[in-house]
Amino acid sequence: xxxxxxxxxxxxxxRVRAGFPVVELRRLAEPGPxxxxxxxxxxxxxxxxxxxxxxxxxxxxxxxxxxREAVESFDLPFFRSRVARALELRRSLGLLGGEAAYRLxxxxxxxxxxxxxxxxxxxxxLYVYSRGxxxxxxxxxxxxxxxxxxxxxxxxxRPKEARAGKLKHEVLGTSPPEKLLVREGGxxxxxxxxxxxxxxLFTDMREHRNAIGRFVAxxxxxxxxxxxxxxxxxxxxxxxSTVTSVDLxxxxxxxxxxxxxxxxxxxxxxxxxxxxxxxxxxxxxERARKAQYDTVILDPPTYSAARAAGWSMKNDxxxxxxxxxxxxxxxxxxxxxxxxxxxxxxSLLRHLEEGLRKRDREARILEIGGLPPDYxxxxxxxxxxxxxxxxxxxx
Numbered sequence: 001x002x003x004x005x006x007x008x009x010x011x012x013x014x015r016v017r018a019g020f021p022v023v024e025l026r027r028l029a030e031p032g033p034x035x036x037x038x039x040x041x042x043x044x045x046x047x048x049x050x051x052x053x054x055x056x057x058x059x060x061x062x063x064x065x066x067x068r069e070a071v072e073s074f075d076l077p078f079f080r081s082r083v084a085r086a087l088e089l090r091r092s093l094g095l096l097g098g099e100a101a102y103r104l105x106x107x108x109x110x111x112x113x114x115x116x117x118x119x120x121x122x123x124x125x126l127y128v129y130s131r132g133x134x135x136x137x138x139x140x141x142x143x144x145x146x147x148x149x150x151x152x153x154x155x156x157x158r159p160k161e162a163r164a165g166k167l168k169h170e171v172l173g174t175s176p177p178e179k180l181l182v183r184e185g186g187x188x189x190x191x192x193x194x195x196x197x198x199x200x201l202f203t204d205m206r207e208h209r210n211a212i213g214r215f216v217a218x219x220x221x222x223x224x225x226x227x228x229x230x231x232x233x234x235x236x237x238x239x240x241s242t243v244t245s246v247d248l249x250x251x252x253x254x255x256x257x258x259x260x261x262x263x264x265x266x267x268x269x270x271x272x273x274x275x276x277x278x279x280x281x282x283x284x285x286e287r288a289r290k291a292q293y294d295t296v297i298l299d300p301p302t303y304s305a306a307r308a309a310g311w312s313m314k315n316d317x318x319x320x321x322x323x324x325x326x327x328x329x330x331x332x333x334x335x336x337x338x339x340x341x342x343x344x345x346x347s348l349l350r351h352l353e354e355g356l357r358k359r360d361r362e363a364r365i366l367e368i369g370g371l372p373p374d375y376x377x378x379x380x381x382x383x384x385x386x387x388x389x390x391x392x393x394x395x
Contacts, residue, residue, distance in 0.1 A: 003040035003053065003072065004033040006063070013045035016052050016065060019380030021108040023054070023063040034063050037132025042070055057114055059130035059160050064113035074136055079112075079143035086110040087148055090119075093373055099183040101191070101203050102374045104148065108384050109376035115140055118203055122151040123176040125193050127158045141172050152176055154193050169194065181262070185210050187237065188262040189230055190255065200228040200255060205299075205339070207372045208389050213238030215335045215391060219294035222246070222286075222327065224279045224320075229256025231297055236265055236272065244273040244293070246282050280316075283323040295335040296324045302341045314345055321355025328361075328394050336363075336392040343386035352390060367391040 008016065012027050023043065025031045033039050039056040041063060053071035054063045066074065086105050087096075095102040104124060105117035115137060116127045124144055128137035134157055141153050152173035176193045183189070184206055191199040209231055217239035223232045226245035233256075236243045247253050253274045257267040267274065275282055279300070298320060302313045321338065328334030340348040349365075356363050369389040371377065377384035 083147040101182040124150045209234045216240040222293040223297040242271045246275045250276040287326045298338040317351040318354035322358040339389045348388040362395045364393045
């Protein structure tokens with residue numbers, strides 16, 4: 001499909017020139033061809049000069065900028081060059097090879113807005129963020145196949161409204177097994193690449209898991225929203241005296257127990273506890289029985305409809321933080337390890353300030369972190385830097 005021209009208002013053209021990787025349709029007086037899903041576009045300023053090329057994504061109400069020059073076709077050679085550049089960065093970071101798990105393509109940070117790819121050992125999962133981008137996604141998948149040479153690629157269409165459950169997917173090459181073993185810092189984890197939105201291992205938290213030992217060694221650890229237990233396993237291997245894992249889903253806690261076994265840890269040991277519960281209810285029950293922990297880990301989802309009352313990070317996180325501090329001892333230091341997806345929301349520090357103010361606890365920030373280096377983001381696009389992780393000492 002040949003590209004069509006789209007005229008940009010001066011202020012929008014200036015943003016694109018400055019490196020902004022998306023053009024919001026609401027900023028266009030006459031979107032015209034931008035409303036045709038997957039249409040290649042030449043973005044033109046008021047002087048008639050091409051400032052960028054991109055693809056239309058009306059499902060997400062944007063045009064996705066893929067190049068700062070005029071591109072006649074987003075074809076296989078175009079995508080091969082992008083994949084090769086992305087692969088070279090990950091190679092320089094020492095992430096390639098064996099059973100490693102890492103982010104291979106990070107959307108705007110790799111010049112591929114609307115596309116994300118994660119490598120899990122010899123397999124790749126490629127996410128396409130709207131139905132209108134599926135044809136380009138198939139070409140990108142072929143480019144990954146030729147450049148990165150995985151055994152197989154699972155291509156998943158992730159439309160805007162898809163938040164959980166199974167997604168439509170296609171497989172190129174060899175299909176991965178239902179359960180695949182990958183390693184992170186030598187620690188084995190089970191991942192499921194063919195089902196649902198998430199594989200069971202969030203690679204954006206890798207650096208934080210690897211560094212958690214200094215906050216858990218010899219300590220009683222509570223891991224809330226434990227999911228498949230990757231942080232719990234790491235804490236146990238790094239010397240935690242006890243590890244309690246809490247999640248609303250019994251299914252993911254069963255998965256967590258298997259991750260313990262993969263590392264030679266017996267989940268039946270008394271020092272390991274798995275609780276299927278709503279986290280807020282669990283924290284209140286632990287407070288009522290005067291339970292105490294030395295390190296509490298808060299890694300909640302942005303939203304969840306699973307609870308009876310629902311969950312919203314924006315509205316509920318301060319109360320969660322306040323409840324968590326009730327389980328940390330007074331008179332001596334305890335650690336709170338908190339994370340948040342701050343895209344379109346306030347910062348994690350604001351949540352912490354409000355939550356700690358509810359309990360009048362003294363706190364010191366020990367460390368603030370974000371995305372690992374295989375998640376590059378454009379300097380001009382702060383929305384891409386969604387992850388915040390904070391380590392807080394509380395007295």
